[in-house]
Amino acid sequence: MGSRTEFSAQTLSVLAALCEQPSQWQHGYALARQTGLKSGTLYPILIRLADRGLVEACWQDEPAPGRPRRHLYRLTAAGLASATGALAAVAQPAVAQPAGRPGARLRGGRGVAAPVVP
Amino acid sequence: MSWLSRAAARLVPAERRDWAEAVWAEADQVPAGLARLAWRAGGVRLMAREAMLARRATRTLVFAAAAAWVAGTAWPGSAGNPATALSRLDVVTMLPVLAGLPLLARWLVGPAAPGPLARVLRAGAYVAVLVLIVARASVDQVADNPAAVPHLNPDASVPALDGMIYAWLAQSVFLLIVAVYVAAILVLTARRPRVAPATLAVGTGAGLVLGAVMYAVAPLGLTSYATTPWLSGAALAPVLLLAWVLLFGAPAAAGSVAARCYRGPGDPRQLAKARLRQGGAAGFLATGIGALVVTVLGTGTIALMPRAGWALRWLYPGQHLLAAVTYNRELTASVRAGGYDLILLFFPVIGLLIGLAASTSAGQPGPPPDGDGLPGPESAPDPPDSGQLAA
Numbered sequence: 097m098g099s100r101t102e103f104s105a106q107t108l109s110v111l112a113a114l115c116e117q118p119s120q121w122q123h124g125y126a127l128a129r130q131t132g133l134k135s136g137t138l139y140p141i142l143i144r145l146a147d148r149g150l151v152e153a154c155w156q157d158e159p160a161p162g163r164p165r166r167h168l169y170r171l172t173a174a175g176l177a178s179a180t181g182a183l184a185a186v187a188q189p190a191v192a193q194p195a196g197r198p199g200a201r202l203r204g205g206r207g208v209a210a211p212v213v214p
Numbered sequence: 215m216s217w218l219s220r221a222a223a224r225l226v227p228a229e230r231r232d233w234a235e236a237v238w239a240e241a242d243q244v245p246a247g248l249a250r251l252a253w254r255a256g257g258v259r260l261m262a263r264e265a266m267l268a269r270r271a272t273r274t275l276v277f278a279a280a281a282a283w284v285a286g287t288a289w290p291g292s293a294g295n296p297a298t299a300l301s302r303l304d305v306v307t308m309l310p311v312l313a314g315l316p317l318l319a320r321w322l323v324g325p326a327a328p329g330p331l332a333r334v335l336r337a338g339a340y341v342a343v344l345v346l347i348v349a350r351a352s353v354d355q356v357a358d359n360p361a362a363v364p365h366l367n368p369d370a371s372v373p374a375l376d377g378m379i380y381a382w383l384a385q386s387v388f389l390l391i392v393a394v395y396v397a398a399i400l401v402l403t404a405r406r407p408r409v410a411p412a413t414l415a416v417g418t419g420a421g422l423v424l425g426a427v428m429y430a431v432a433p434l435g436l437t438s439y440a441t442t443p444w445l446s447g448a449a450l451a452p453v454l455l456l457a458w459v460l461l462f463g464a465p466a467a468a469g470s471v472a473a474r475c476y477r478g479p480g481d482p483r484q485l486a487k488a489r490l491r492q493g494g495a496a497g498f499l500a501t502g503i504g505a506l507v508v509t510v511l512g513t514g515t516i517a518l519m520p521r522a523g524w525a526l527r528w529l530y531p532g533q534h535l536l537a538a539v540t541y542n543r544e545l546t547a548s549v550r551a552g553g554y555d556l557i558l559l560f561f562p563v564i565g566l567l568i569g570l571a572a573s574t575s576a577g578q579p580g581p582p583p584d585g586d587g588l589p590g591p592e593s594a595p596d597p598p599d600s601g602q603l604a605a
Contacts, residue, residue: 123240123243124236124237124240125240125243125244125253128253134252134253134256135237135240135252135253135254135255135256135257135260136255136256136257136258136259136260137256138256139233139236139237139256139257139260140260140263142233143230143233143264153232153236155232163242163243164238164239164242165239166236166239166240166243167232167233167235167236167239167240
């Protein structure tokens with residue numbers, strides 16, 4: 097776990113978004129805005145991460161009046177460790193590579209632009 | 215969440231339903247308009263993907279259960295009976311082949327074509343082949359039983375070595391034929407060969423009719439004369455004639471109809487080639503499915519004879535057979551069951567050739583139709599992820 101090729105670029109972008117405030121629950125739309133992913137891509141990634149025990153999910157306790165309850169997500173301890181390792185592994189070669197090619201060694205077409213590792 | 219989205223979420227396996235509902239609930243937070251529509255479209259995609267994955271898992275489990283049943287039923291047998299080893303060969307070779315062929319077909323010719331007919335055909339072929347392996351094992355136990363040899367040939371005592379070699383060769387050819395059948399149906403129902411749903415429907419319908427009539431003529435194995443205990447004398451002749459007519463007429467009609475119904479590319483040369491393909495596929499299906507139906511039903515009937523009293527009463531209504539007569543009929547039918555291999559081997563070839571020839575009778579392609587006629591399938595690209603999740 098934690099090798100550079102373990103996660104796709106899109107998955108890394110989700111992990112990076114969740115890493116920004118690892119203790120906070122986040123909802124799907126916020127993650128979609130942060131990562132630029134569409135719902136049809138974002139949720140399968142979240143499902144996969146949850147299946148692997150890297151992300152935990154729960155329903156909002158007190159929804160806003162007139163709004164449905166929202167599904168919330170955050171990294172588990174294992175997820176945080178895994179994400180930190182993976183993002184650090186991606187960040188290091190990105191420095192050594194020519195500018196303008198962040199995440200070029202990742203699988204998938206979308207690179208991760210300088211993920212913030214807490 | 216609306217009733218529609220709740221209903222759609224029911225398609226998703228229970229352990230994934232939360233996720234489907236989550237996408238839908240979150241849609242209320244997305245600005246109204248195109249963005250929300252796109253969000254909901256993503257939810258539909260997610261549900262479709264999860265439902266599809268669940269179907270795949272279900273198919274795998276069902277196949278594993280069916281394979282276990284086949285292995286458990288076909289494996290046992292007397293050590294002194296050469297049929298036991300042959301049946302075990304069937305199990306050891308065919309089950310891995312049946313498990314692996316869909317993966318190979320998916321890689322070579324893409325996933326199953328859209329629409330229910332392709333999946334039904336695939337499932338039907340698998341059920342037929344699994345039942346055939348079990349029925350064949352049972353029939354061979356009777357036909358190859360050394361104790362039965364004196365009944366068949368009073369001059370013989372034990373199976374000769376050349377007889378054994380012949381039996382192994384025949385079994386190998388049988389396994390090869392069955393594997394080719396499964397492979398052919400997987401290819402014809404795959405996305406990339408672009409066999410039209412109408413072609414599948416016409417070919418399958420003609421095949422079922424041919425198989426039913428052939429079974430009425432030869433339910434107890436194949437010989438140079440009809441083996442039906444139900445028909446005799448004047449009643450037999452029309453059914454026999456119908457079987458002959460259908461053997462050549464069913465693929466001809468199916469090939470011609472499939473080619474005529476096909477509305478494909480506008481280029482006349484491409485259309486002619488596509489129609490030839492449709493005609494050949496329909497002809498192959500007509501006789502191939504007919505052969506598979508009569509073989510499975512016939513072998514299954516013969517396998518039931520020694521086990522089910524009702525089968526004997528159904529075959530010989532109103533007759534009280536002595537034990538010796540019953541045994542003799544079981545034995546004779548079991549030996550004749552090998553004749554079905556000839557049907558399996560030659561029928562599809564006949565159908566393919568006749569179907570190809572009949573498709574040329576569809577004539578030169580004319581101007582594009584005014585909307586009538588059945589459209590051919592579009593060459594939809596394979597899904598890039600093939601159901602794989604993105605992570």
